[in-house]
Amino acid sequence: xxxxxxxxxxxxxxxxxxxxxxxxxxxxxxxxxxxxxxxxxxxxxxxxxxxxxxxxxxxxxxxxxxxxxxxxxxxxxxxxxxxxxxxxxxxxxxxxxxxxxxxxxxxxxxxxxxxxxxxxxxxxxxxxxxxxxxxxxxxxxxxxxxxxxxxxxxxxxxxxxxxxxxxxxxxxxxxxxxxxxxxxxxxxxxxxxxxxxx
Ligand SMILES: C[S@@+](CC[C@H](N)C(=O)[O-])C[C@H]1O[C@@H](n2cnc3c(N)ncnc32)[C@H](O)[C@@H]1O
Numbered sequence: 694x695x696x697x698x699x700x701x702x703x704x705x706x707x708x709x710x711x712x713x714x715x716x717x718x719x720x721x722x723x724x725x726x727x728x729x730x731x732x733x734x735x736x737x738x739x740x741x742x743x744x745x746x747x748x749x750x751x752x753x754x755x756x757x758x759x760x761x762x763x764x765x766x767x768x769x770x771x772x773x774x775x776x777x778x779x780x781x782x783x784x785x786x787x788x789x790x791x792x793x794x795x796x797x798x799x800x801x802x803x804x805x806x807x808x809x810x811x812x813x814x815x816x817x818x819x820x821x822x823x824x825x826x827x828x829x830x831x832x833x834x835x836x837x838x839x840x841x842x843x844x845x846x847x848x849x850x851x852x853x854x855x856x857x858x859x860x861x862x863x864x865x866x867x868x869x870x871x872x873x874x875x876x877x878x879x880x881x882x883x884x885x886x887x888x889x890x891x
Contacts, residue, residue: 699740703763706741714876715743718802718831721870721886725829726751732797737787737818738804742768742780744831745800749777752798760786791817798822802831806845811853816860822891828862830887834869838880847877853887862889 699706722744726734729752736745739757741764749755749772757780759765765782772780785792788808799818808814818828833847840846850867857865867887874881 697761699759699761700763703741703761703767706764706767707743710876712743714873715747715802717871717873718744718884719747722748722800722802722829722831723751725827725886725888726798729753729798733795734798734800735794735796735821736800736802737814738801738807739768739782740764742771744802746772746775746777746780748800749780753779755780756794756796757782758785758787760784787817788814791821794821795823796821796826798827798829800829800831803833805830805832806847807843811845812856812860815856819860819862819891824891826891828857828887828889828891830889831884832887833877834883834885836877836880836882839878839882841878844878847882848885850885850887857887857889862891865889 732752733754734752736755736757739745739759742757745755745757757768762784765784769782799822805811835847835849854865854867865887867885869883869885872883876882
């Protein structure tokens, strides 16, 4: 985990552009949560908390999990500054080892593209969800203009839905909700939101 590029990036992560994109994501995710004031949420790959710290008023508790300690340090400082009292952080990489945890909702915002074995992480997140739990994924649509050895160049809705069904989710809804300029490795791209029920 020490070689994680996000360790270097953490203190400069919250640029105007990333904050703007996070606002767009927050706006799309908030209605997905509905009445969740008694529910626990894990923000997997939560980073500096740009998305989930803006959801804290909608849920009972938030656990930001990340494989970068530095990103979590920024999130912790921000939560304290914003006087958010129902969030915690956990330094962990579930692709290596998944702790005994349970949650009602798992959110993954712009994280799946960084994880080579998508089936493995989706299976692990499925396993930790409570009965009727929800997995919300926000990521980029498949984009042939992008080619990078360490990241997926987005996802096709059809293939992702198939994968989510394979790991056990009983239903999945996916839709594209935003098109932006230079938002994915400096290329124009679109983002989808996927919502699956265990
Ligand atoms: C592009 S950032 C997104 C941060 C945040 N979710 C957001 O939308 O602002 C990706 C985050 O995923 C984390 N990450 C990447 N691979 C991970 C893994 N295998 N386990 C946990 N976190 C991971 C990185 O450290 C980074 O904080």
